[in-house]
Amino acid sequence: MAQMSLRVLNEQESGAIVKINAERHLRKHLTEIGFDPGSIVTVINKGASDLMVVQIKGCCRVAISTDMAAEIIVDKFEEPFVPPRRGRHRRERQCRE
């Protein structure tokens, strides 16, 4: 499983969140809005240079600065993300653990 920052993921690629390198309060806030370790994040739109749109919790779109994304470490999924059955990713995650 390749660990990398969320920033380097391409559009449609996903990964499971490993950790967030940020100041305590910001880290907590990000965790609470859905960037909790283990959950799946997918890059939706990477058109802009300063911000990127990612999907968390299966459907929320969150715009996040690329600098922030660089501090979010994910386990990248090897195959392209197939959204319909997210249960599968959950299982993968459990296997890893």
Add this chain to the structure above:
Amino acid sequence: MKSKKKKLVFALTGNPNTGKSTVFNALSGAHQKIGNWPGATVEKKWGTLLKRYRKDGQPAEIVDLPGTYSLSAYTQEELIARNFVVEEKPDVVIDVVDASNLERNLYLAIQLKELGVNLVIALNMVDIAHRRGYTIDAKALSDLLGCPVVPLVADKGKGMAELMEVSMLAAEGKLTARPITVNYGKDLKEGIDELSDHVSRHAKPLAKQYGPRWIAIKILENDAEIMAKVNSQDDDICDAKLIDFAKEAEEKLGEAVDISIASKRYGFINGIVKTVLKKGPEERIIKSDKIDRILINPILGIPIFLAIMYLMFQAVFLFGEPLMGLVELGIDWVSVVVAEALISFSAPEWLSELILVALIEGVGNVLIFLPNILLLFLGIAILEDTGYMARAAFVMNRVMQKIGLHGKSFISLVLGFGCNVPAIMAARTLKNEDDRLLTILINPLVPCAARIEVFVFLAGAFFAPAIAGQIVFSLMLLSFALIAIMGVTFRKFLVAKKRQPFVMELPPYHMPTFKGLFFHMWERTKVFVQKAGTFIFLVAIIMWFLASHPQGVEYGSATSYIGMLGHALAPVFEPLGFDWKGTVALIFGFLAKEVVISAFGVLYGVVDEGSLSDTLAMVWSPLQAYVFMVFILIYVPCFATIAVIKQETNSWKWMLFAVLYTTILAWIVAFIVLQMGTALGYA
């Protein structure tokens, strides 16, 4: 059980963008009040429950709590929502949950359950979830959460009756709510048990109010507010000890406790969601993403944004014009009727003058612009309700960063088009103090509705209807340019360079409902009209007094108090080409920008002969009018804005700074515009 006579209180909670305000509007109808939470700048909305939802006519109040993702104290909104739930103990908390976004929304619900409130889940937007191919088993969800769950389509009013029926039963204690326990894992559980045991022994009142387990969890989450509360009540516990508890747990876990707790909650939610939610095939890229490909495109995004703003202003003036004519007719009619009535009652002359000049003319000159204000607020409501506003902040982020501001500052700036006062308050969403200070200081440069109103009036008086819109738009562009220049300057000289990272949800695009737009528009207009009705009226009376005294002077003449004041200050404005009347209008603009127009009304004594526009067009050249508008655009924000700058920065220094820099900048820019205009032959 509550006695029948007691007023029931229902609190509404929910994540942002869940249709919470739609639910609130549906339950309270037009009986709403808007204010501020005590000691905070977050808007408070509450209202009376509509009769049709009441039971046995028992009165009930609905409080709309701020939209939050969580009950931690990360934002002021979260703290307010939490404190209200804990301290005011509403009979029922109705948590509006977006069914199409169940997992994230349940995070707040779980926290409310942990807090032990009497919870009812309003499962909103089940239609959208259904269209996405989700089926949600509301019964199973209710069983797992241990509280009632009512499916809802608030947009269409579906399920509201059931929601209130269930909530009433809950309020009467006729439903059995079951507490839930999130499994925080073995290591955390030990810490939680130990701490809650300690808290229930040493901080009894607090433990009673919040529940010891909840306090324990909050301590482990390093919640500053709760820790302070524990410290103040507990004889045997101190910060160091609390932190020790958290440290110990951290060592056992090998990761940060607060992250672990949040993670475990999501784990718990995940279990629930797996059971209750069945997903059909989901489109690979949903519609919103497709629209976003265009609207937040790095090349197209900003031109589209500018085009939308341009269209909005054009539309406001196009549709506003005929409506303004109607309002004007109405005011004239009232003026005539009142004048006749005053004569027939043989009222004293000063009273007639006060009523006709100060009240009807003064306030009327402001009310004429109400259609434009309404349309402008409608435009902003459309931008917000469709979900475009968040995209605007997205595309503007890069520009905002360049001019020293934050993407989110943009939202505060846009609100400034309505009124700078709430806009400056909205800067609180910025967590970084420097970003916030800059946003506050820059905000007065955004032309508020009152200033736009003055522009519309003057542009209408001095320029052909075909170009009036463009004249106002050019002032907008000028303000954008100044915002950029001052932003960069302030970032460079006033504050440190570091900024808060950008994190913002992009809600799916959504077709707004007429009802929703109406409420949005009405809410803002109401605040504006209240201001016009009280403050401006007061200023109009003061002006009338100053213009008609000392006794016996000709109204608004050079020998009146107001004339003296104008003459004294006129030399300062002479290089800009303003006469003493213009100077007086500017002085009153300091109180409220709308007053500038009524000041002209008073100064030129325009009561019944000809319209004010015609009179003005005779005494000023278009260039002079434009220079005057430029000065109005930039100089000292109104009294209320200054007060709020003081409040928000908590500093006389920054308040004074804002007053001085805007006025000096206004003088300089107006002077340059005058020189350029004269050189180009527009004099």
